[in-house]
Amino acid sequence: MCTTCGCGDTELVPVELHEKILAGNDRTARHNREHFVEAGVLALNLMGSPGGGKTAVLEATARAAAGKGWRLGAVSADLATDNDARRLEKAGIPSRAITTGQACHLDAELVHRSLHDFPWRETDVFFIENVGNLVCPAIYDLGQAANVVVLSVTEGEDKPLKYPVMFKAADLVLLTKCDLVPHLDVDLAKIHDALARVMPRPETIEVSARTGKGMDAWVAWVARLKARVAPGGARPTTPHTHARESSAPAVTLKLEVPESLRKGQAHPHDHDAAHGHTHGKGGHRHD
Amino acid sequence: MHEYSLVDALVRRVEAEARSRQALAIHRLSVRIGELSGVDPELFRTAYETFREGTICAGVPLALTQVAASWSCPRCRRPIARGEALACPACKEPARLDDGGDALTLDGIEMEVP
Numbered sequence: 001m002c003t004t005c006g007c008g009d010t011e012l013v014p015v016e017l018h019e020k021i022l023a024g025n026d027r028t029a030r031h032n033r034e035h036f037v038e039a040g041v042l043a044l045n046l047m048g049s050p051g052g053g054k055t056a057v058l059e060a061t062a063r064a065a066a067g068k069g070w071r072l073g074a075v076s077a078d079l080a081t082d083n084d085a086r087r088l089e090k091a092g093i094p095s096r097a098i099t100t101g102q103a104c105h106l107d108a109e110l111v112h113r114s115l116h117d118f119p120w121r122e123t124d125v126f127f128i129e130n131v132g133n134l135v136c137p138a139i140y141d142l143g144q145a146a147n148v149v150v151l152s153v154t155e156g157e158d159k160p161l162k163y164p165v166m167f168k169a170a171d172l173v174l175l176t177k178c179d180l181v182p183h184l185d186v187d188l189a190k191i192h193d194a195l196a197r198v199m200p201r202p203e204t205i206e207v208s209a210r211t212g213k214g215m216d217a218w219v220a221w222v223a224r225l226k227a228r229v230a231p232g233g234a235r236p237t238t239p240h241t242h243a244r245e246s247s248a249p250a251v252t253l254k255l256e257v258p259e260s261l262r263k264g265q266a267h268p269h270d271h272d273a274a275h276g277h278t279h280g281k282g283g284h285r286h287d
Numbered sequence: 288m289h290e291y292s293l294v295d296a297l298v299r300r301v302e303a304e305a306r307s308r309q310a311l312a313i314h315r316l317s318v319r320i321g322e323l324s325g326v327d328p329e330l331f332r333t334a335y336e337t338f339r340e341g342t343i344c345a346g347v348p349l350a351l352t353q354v355a356a357s358w359s360c361p362r363c364r365r366p367i368a369r370g371e372a373l374a375c376p377a378c379k380e381p382a383r384l385d386d387g388g389d390a391l392t393l394d395g396i397e398m399e400v401p
Contacts (some may be wrong), residue, residue: 010311015304015396021297021318022391105289136289139325139391165325168384193372200358200373200381 025140028108032115032143036126042222042229043126045142047166048150049159050132053176055084056209057150058127059091061222064215065125068223073123075114077106077131084129093127094119105136108143125222134163145225146171153177157190164198172203172221179208290326290334293391297335298342301396305343308400313347315397321390322356356388 020026036043046054055076062072074095076084082097089095096118098110111128120126128144130137149170151159154177160167167173173195181188188206195202205221207214297318305313320328328351335349358367360375361383367373373382 010399010401012314013308013398013400015308015398017304017393017395019300019393020391021293021300021393023300024296103292107292135325139289165323165389168323168389196372196374197370198373200383 022139022141025108028112029141029143032108032112033145034143035115036143036145037229039121040229041120041123041126042226043128043142043144044222044225045128045130045137045144045147046150047130047134047137047147047170048132049134049152049155052132052150052152052155053174053209054129054132054150055087057174057176057207057218058088058093058129060207060209060212060215061127061219062088062091062093064212065219065222068219070124070226071122072125072127073118073120074127074129075111075118076129077110079103079131088129094123100131104131104133105140106130106142107140111142125226134159134166138163138166138169145229148172148174150174150176151191153181153184153186153188153191157187158194160191160194160198167195167198168200170199172205173199174218175204175206177208177210178206178213179211290330291338293326293331294334294338297393298338298344300393302343304396305398308398310398310400312399313343313396314399315348315350316344317350317352317394317396319352319354319387319390319392319394321354321388323384323389324391325389326391328353352394354387354390357385358382358388359385 032043046058048054058074065072072093074085074088074093075098076082076088076095077098077100078084079100079102082099085095085097096114098106098114100106100110103110106128128142147170149166149172151173153175156162160173175188175191178188192202192204195204205214205217207218209215297316301313301316304310318331320326320331332349332351335344339345339347357369358373359365359382360367360378360380362378362380363375365375365377367375367382374380375382
C-alpha cells in the first residue's frame with residue numbers, strides 16, 4: 001500500500017536480487033557433490049563434441065587403469081540410444097544411459113535422478129559422460145570434482161577459440177586421436193596455443209585410445225585427484241539435512257571439499273547452510 | 288538451445304518472488320549476461336519472449352545488460368589484451384576473469400505490490 005498518504009493505491013517496487021539464474025541447478029549440484037565427497041567417489045564430468053572420442057577414452061581408461069584396482073562406473077548421456085552405455089559395459093565399466101530426449105546437456109537434477117538406480121557408491125571413479133556438445137553442457141555444474149574436455153585432433157586447431165566457454169570450464173583437456181596426427185595437416189602446437197588463450201591454467205594430455213599413447217599420463221592425473229578424495233576422511237563442516245524425509249532418521253553428511261577439487265564448479269560457493277531439496281520422481285533414501 | 292531451460296528457471300524464480308511478496312503484477316525484469324556466460328543474448332531474448340506467454344511474465348519487458356569479458360593479472364592487475372594468452376606477461380600468473388564476464392544473473396524485478 002502507498003505509505004505516503006495511506007490512499008490504498010498499489011506501489012511499484014524494485015526488488016534487487018542479483019541472483020544467479022542457475023542458482024537452482026547449483027543447489028542440486030552442491031547436493032550431488034556432497035554425496036560424492038562423503039562417499040569418497042571421484043566424479044568427473046567428461047565433455048566434448050559428438051564423435052570427439054569420449055566413449056573411446058573411457059573404454060581405453062578401463063584397460064589402462066586395470067592395475068589400479070579402481071571400481072569404475074559411468075552414466076552416459078545422449079539424446080537417444082543407450083549405445084554408449086552398452087559399449088562401456090562391454091569394456092568393463094558398469095554404466096547407465098541417460099537419454100535426454102531433446103535436451104542438449106545434462107543438468108544436476110538429471111544426474112541426481114540417474115544416481116537413484118545406479119550403485120554409484122560402489123565406485124571409486126565415476127564418470128559422467130555428458131551429451132556431445134561444446135556449448136550448453138559447459139555452464140551446468142553437476143557436482144563433479146573436475147571437468148575433463150575431450151578435443152580430437154581432427155576438429156580443427158582453432159576449436160578452443162570458437163568455444164571459449166567450454167574450454168574455460170575445463171580442468172583438463174584430453175587431445176584425442178593423436179595416432180591420426182601423421183595423416184593430417186594438423187599442428188598440435190597451434191592447438192596448445194589456442195588453449196592458452198582461453199584457459200588461464202591450460203592443462204592438456206595428448207592421448208590415443210587406439211594405441212594407448214598418453215593413457216598412463218591420464219590415469220596418473222585421475223589418480224592424483226583420486227588421492228585427494230579420502231573416503232570417510234572428511235571433517236565436519238556442513239550439516240546437511242533432507243527436508244522431505246522427516247520420517248527417516250536425520251542424515252548428516254560431514255565433509256570438506258578441498259579447494260582444488262572445487263575447480264569443476266563454474267562458480268564456487270560456500271557450504272554454510274543446510275538445505276532441503278525435492279525429488280522430481282520417486283522418493284529415495286540416503287543412507 | 289539451453290536458453291529455453293534458463294528462461295524456464297528465470298520465470299519460475301520470478302513467480303516464486305512474486306508469490307512471496309503477493310505481487311499483483313510484474314513490470315520489468317533485469318538480467319545480466321556476461322560474454323563468457325555461455326548464453327547468447329538474442330537467443331535468450333527470443334526464448335524469453337516465447338516462454339513468457341501464459342506466465343506471470345506475459346508482456347513483461349526484459350532489460351538485458353551485456354558485460355564484455357576481460358581478464359587481468361590477479362597479482363599486478365595488469366589487463367590481458369583481448370585474444371592474448373591468459374597469463375600475465377610480467378608475473379606469469381594465470382589471469383583472472385574480471386567481474387561480470389561470466390555473469391548470468393537476475394539482477395532485479397520491478398513489481399506492483401498492494
